[in-house]
Amino acid sequence: MAQGIATQAEDYSRWYTDVVQKAELADYAPVKGCMVIRPYGYGLWENMRAGLDARFKATGHVNAYFPLLIPESFLQREAEHVEGFSPELAVVTHAGGKKLEEPLVIRPTSETIIWSMYRKWIQSHRDLPILINQWANVVRWELRTRLFLRTAEFLWQEGHTAHATAAEAEEETLRMLDVYADFAETEMALPVIKGLKTEQEKFAGALRTYCIEGLMGDGKALQAGTSHNLGQNFARAFDVTFQNEQGDRELVWATSWGVSTRLVGALVMAHGDDDGLILPPRLAPVQVVIVPIYKTDAERSATVTEAQRVGDILRAAGLRVQVDDRDNFKPGWKYAEWELKGVPLRLEVGPKDIEKRSVFSARRDTREKQALPVDAIATLASEKLVAIQKDIFAKALAFRRQMTTRVDSWEEFKAELETKGGFLVAHWDGTAETEAAIKEETKATIRCLPLTPDPADLEPGDCVYSGRASARRVLFAKSY
Amino acid sequence: MAQGIATQAEDYSRWYTDVVQKAELADYAPVKGCMVIRPYGYGLWENMRAGLDARFKATGHVNAYFPLLIPESFLQREAEHVEGFSPELAVVTHAGGKKLEEPLVIRPTSETIIWSMYRKWIQSHRDLPILINQWANVVRWELRTRLFLRTAEFLWQEGHTAHATAAEAEEETLRMLDVYADFAETEMALPVIKGLKTEQEKFAGALRTYCIEGLMGDGKALQAGTSHNLGQNFARAFDVTFQNEQGDRELVWATSWGVSTRLVGALVMAHGDDDGLILPPRLAPVQVVIVPIYKTDAERSATVTEAQRVGDILRAAGLRVQVDDRDNFKPGWKYAEWELKGVPLRLEVGPKDIEKRSVFSARRDTREKQALPVDAIATLASEKLVAIQKDIFAKALAFRRQMTTRVDSWEEFKAELETKGGFLVAHWDGTAETEAAIKEETKATIRCLPLTPDPADLEPGDCVYSGRASARRVLFAKSY
Numbered sequence: 001m002a003q004g005i006a007t008q009a010e011d012y013s014r015w016y017t018d019v020v021q022k023a024e025l026a027d028y029a030p031v032k033g034c035m036v037i038r039p040y041g042y043g044l045w046e047n048m049r050a051g052l053d054a055r056f057k058a059t060g061h062v063n064a065y066f067p068l069l070i071p072e073s074f075l076q077r078e079a080e081h082v083e084g085f086s087p088e089l090a091v092v093t094h095a096g097g098k099k100l101e102e103p104l105v106i107r108p109t110s111e112t113i114i115w116s117m118y119r120k121w122i123q124s125h126r127d128l129p130i131l132i133n134q135w136a137n138v139v140r141w142e143l144r145t146r147l148f149l150r151t152a153e154f155l156w157q158e159g160h161t162a163h164a165t166a167a168e169a170e171e172e173t174l175r176m177l178d179v180y181a182d183f184a185e186t187e188m189a190l191p192v193i194k195g196l197k198t199e200q201e202k203f204a205g206a207l208r209t210y211c212i213e214g215l216m217g218d219g220k221a222l223q224a225g226t227s228h229n230l231g232q233n234f235a236r237a238f239d240v241t242f243q244n245e246q247g248d249r250e251l252v253w254a255t256s257w258g259v260s261t262r263l264v265g266a267l268v269m270a271h272g273d274d275d276g277l278i279l280p281p282r283l284a285p286v287q288v289v290i291v292p293i294y295k296t297d298a299e300r301s302a303t304v305t306e307a308q309r310v311g312d313i314l315r316a317a318g319l320r321v322q323v324d325d326r327d328n329f330k331p332g333w334k335y336a337e338w339e340l341k342g343v344p345l346r347l348e349v350g351p352k353d354i355e356k357r358s359v360f361s362a363r364r365d366t367r368e369k370q371a372l373p374v375d376a377i378a379t380l381a382s383e384k385l386v387a388i389q390k391d392i393f394a395k396a397l398a399f400r401r402q403m404t405t406r407v408d409s410w411e412e413f414k415a416e417l418e419t420k421g422g423f424l425v426a427h428w429d430g431t432a433e434t435e436a437a438i439k440e441e442t443k444a445t446i447r448c449l450p451l452t453p454d455p456a457d458l459e460p461g462d463c464v465y466s467g468r469a470s471a472r473r474v475l476f477a478k479s480y
Numbered sequence: 481m482a483q484g485i486a487t488q489a490e491d492y493s494r495w496y497t498d499v500v501q502k503a504e505l506a507d508y509a510p511v512k513g514c515m516v517i518r519p520y521g522y523g524l525w526e527n528m529r530a531g532l533d534a535r536f537k538a539t540g541h542v543n544a545y546f547p548l549l550i551p552e553s554f555l556q557r558e559a560e561h562v563e564g565f566s567p568e569l570a571v572v573t574h575a576g577g578k579k580l581e582e583p584l585v586i587r588p589t590s591e592t593i594i595w596s597m598y599r600k601w602i603q604s605h606r607d608l609p610i611l612i613n614q615w616a617n618v619v620r621w622e623l624r625t626r627l628f629l630r631t632a633e634f635l636w637q638e639g640h641t642a643h644a645t646a647a648e649a650e651e652e653t654l655r656m657l658d659v660y661a662d663f664a665e666t667e668m669a670l671p672v673i674k675g676l677k678t679e680q681e682k683f684a685g686a687l688r689t690y691c692i693e694g695l696m697g698d699g700k701a702l703q704a705g706t707s708h709n710l711g712q713n714f715a716r717a718f719d720v721t722f723q724n725e726q727g728d729r730e731l732v733w734a735t736s737w738g739v740s741t742r743l744v745g746a747l748v749m750a751h752g753d754d755d756g757l758i759l760p761p762r763l764a765p766v767q768v769v770i771v772p773i774y775k776t777d778a779e780r781s782a783t784v785t786e787a788q789r790v791g792d793i794l795r796a797a798g799l800r801v802q803v804d805d806r807d808n809f810k811p812g813w814k815y816a817e818w819e820l821k822g823v824p825l826r827l828e829v830g831p832k833d834i835e836k837r838s839v840f841s842a843r844r845d846t847r848e849k850q851a852l853p854v855d856a857i858a859t860l861a862s863e864k865l866v867a868i869q870k871d872i873f874a875k876a877l878a879f880r881r882q883m884t885t886r887v888d889s890w891e892e893f894k895a896e897l898e899t900k901g902g903f904l905v906a907h908w909d910g911t912a913e914t915e916a917a918i919k920e921e922t923k924a925t926i927r928c929l930p931l932t933p934d935p936a937d938l939e940p941g942d943c944v945y946s947g948r949a950s951a952r953r954v955l956f957a958k959s960y
């Protein structure tokens with residue numbers, strides 16, 4: 001285990017917090033529940049943001065920016081929405097030295113302010129669809145917070161689209177769910193299950209909420225993104241209608257979808273080990289670190305020069321590289337630090353490597369070590385990174401498979417949850433009462449009704465808790 | 481003049497607001513003083529952001545994110561800072577359904593919260609320099625607001641650096657001023673004057689504030705960016721010291737620097753005309769619009785196909801292109817709309833153009849029209865864009881030169897300011913009293929003491945207002 005971080009076995013929760021802080025991803029802010037995203041953590045988020053933004057634009061979306069502050073009365077226009085968000089609001093009562101006539105809330109999400117604008121912008125079917133995304137900060141005053149996973153303020157993107165028909169809105173909702181799943185699996189190397197939330201777990205104000213669920217290293221699930229079909233609820237609340245091709249006025253159909261900086265936390269817990277982070281190469285702020293190994297001044301000069309030269313070759317090949325030529329730390333200390341920071345590939349350059357025209361490579365994920373000829377280093381390092389990306393995804397997928405258990409009795413459910421954790425695939429009678437009772441007794445919730453389950457999971461059976469008839473199996477887990 | 485916008489001559493202020501709204505750069509939000517940045521305006525800001533961010537990274541800076549909410553007491557630690565920002569604060573008094581023990585202010589700028597963190601992060605000279613930038617929203621509750629130029633909430637970047645020596649901090653302050661000037665001139669095609677602010681106009685809490693000042697189309701100046709040498713003021717307020725190489729503890733030296741979405745407003749006013757926006761090609765969300773011209777269905781099919789083909793050629797050459805194949809608008813209507821939106825280059829494709837293997841081009845800035853052979857269209861369109869970028873900069877520079885007047889008497893000062901406006905280069909006795917009296921009588925302020933003035937402006941003389949001795953001329957103007 002690395003520099004003063006707890007092991008996962010002794011205290012997973014402390015391991016997480018230690019890694020986030022010691023790897024300098026984030027730090028606690030002076031205001032309780034708030035965090036500072038440090039440059040290394042923000043670098044990860046920038047890469048995530050770029051990967052998501054490119055996907056949003058490729059699917060026809062544009063970015064815009066709506067105000068931080070929302071009149072309190074706006075939230076009250078949609079009954080479920082205000083009920084869901086009221087307890088978490090931060091409220092501005094004074095501004096410019098005066099008490100405000102109407103308090104303003106800091107956006108917990110932007111449906112209300114955005115639909116108040118869509119009312120001005122939408123007149124005719126020609127104005128539809130509107131496909132807008134926003135990158136923003138939001139505030140939800142949570143009691144129990146955790147760096148990245150649940151903080152009073154977090155960064156996210158929220159898409160808000162407007163459509164002429166219910167079918168188009170549903171299509172958009174599912175399209176963005178696919179975009180999220182593709183991002184999670186391709187970029188984060190995080191296998192996810194796409195599914196539908198239950199009525200109790202859906203977004204406050206939505207018709208239907210879809211989600212992607214990932215499994216963390218301790219066997220708990222994490223909701224990594226949600227996509228909501230909002231039906232006509234917000235159009236009704238803000239009186240947003242359009243004239244259709246026949247000249248009649250109709251209410252507009254809506255979706256919203258978002259992912260947040262909690263994805264950084266997901267990345268830590270999906271791949272990390274007792275030595276720290278293991279970052280997927282596609283998102284890693286530093287993909288390759290090069291460490292010169294020397295004893296004498298002459299060796300220092302030669303190995304640093306060679307390290308820089310190799311660094312330049314790799315940068316020219318489009319890789320993100322850092323040459324660690326700090327003279328006040330020993331190689332072993334540097335190795336531990338870059339392992340903690342999860343850099344996928346380390347290259348070492350010593351006097352003998354120079355002689356042999358090679359560099360010595362070490363993979364962060366498998367610890368595999370291998371000498372690589374310098375003449376082909378750009379190709380070989382790139383191939384290693386591709387292999388690491390593929391292998392950490394495969395490892396996470398194998399772990400999820402191993403941690404997914406079909407259970408058929410309440411005893412089995414409790415025993416598996418207690419001893420193994422992970423996803424439990426079980427029958428449920430479809431009632432809110434049973435869902436609540438299971439949560440109360442075990443802390444496990446229904447993560448989703450998977451969209452593409454094993455066909456056997458779609459056969460009817462008996463509810464694992466109530467024994468009543470169940471149409472299909474659903475996915476249970478304890479979660480973040 | 482275009483679709484319902486005022487002319488500059490009849491009402492410049494209304495012209496500005498009309499253009500911003502009709503070109504769909506921004507719209508008024510429900511909360512007074514707040515704005516919505518619409519996709520077209522946000523597209524401009526995204527391009528600005530990319531141009532700035534690349535320059536920040538090239539000068540060694542990294543991005544991070546600090547909290548929106550700051551304990552009210554933090555601002556009070558720096559006396560000038562709190563005095564400057566107190567009147568504009570928005571205050572959160574309630575959160576999570578409860579009254580907060582200490583009110584939190586929404587950041588008007590982040591020096592205080594950032595230096596409270598730097599205290600934790602800085603121990604030794606080895607921890608310095610810290611070169612952090614943040615992209616964020618800030619809130620300053622202004623009484624008189626204007627879309628982009630002065631809004632209660634705006635987007636910006638704020639750099640906050642920490643250094644071991646006064647010399648390094650000053651060097652950083654000037655480096656970032658140069659970065660801003662290069663950005664403004666290269667990307668925005670906006671000539672700017674780099675200068676030092678007077679004591680009265682400097683940032684609340686700074687030792688020295690440097691700025692770049694541009695001239696708008698109505699002869700008023702606009703401060704386009706500021707770079708502050710904060711000395712040791714914030715290190716003192718937050719007790720941030722480091723151990724130097726000799727083992728002694730010293731206070732850390734600081735800088736901060738920022739530009740905001742007001743640059744979008746500057747772009748509108750620096751180049752726009754009575755038909756709307758004129759966007760510099762390097763920042764324009766759409767650089768080339770292609771309009772098919774047809775009467776019959778057969779012509780429509782042929783010209784739209786050709787327009788798409790030309791569009792693909794230009795996109796492959798890296799240009800941002802839109803093909804306007806909407807069938808419900810006439811070409812003339814489309815021309816006016818794209819002129820309003822300031823697209824630098826329009827290409828028209830009619831049946832005769834196809835026969836002649838050419839497209840017809842129209843520059844937004846000069847209205848120059850020319851047939852271009854399709855076979856060389858990628859090269860020719862790119863060359864046009866380069867020429868437009870160069871020419872609008874040259875035009876703005878010529879305008880600024882024409883609008884910069886050296887004045888030597890108070891009568892001349894008032895007369896030039898009244899009849900012509902622009903920059904007045906005049907002697908000033910260096911006192912706050914004279915500065916205030918001139919502002920009171922004429923609304924003109926000292927924009928800056930230029931860093932690289934005409935050598936003649938550095939000769940001593942008599943203050944234009946008081947007649948007292950003046951060491952050098954300074955730059956006056958009315959301003960936004």
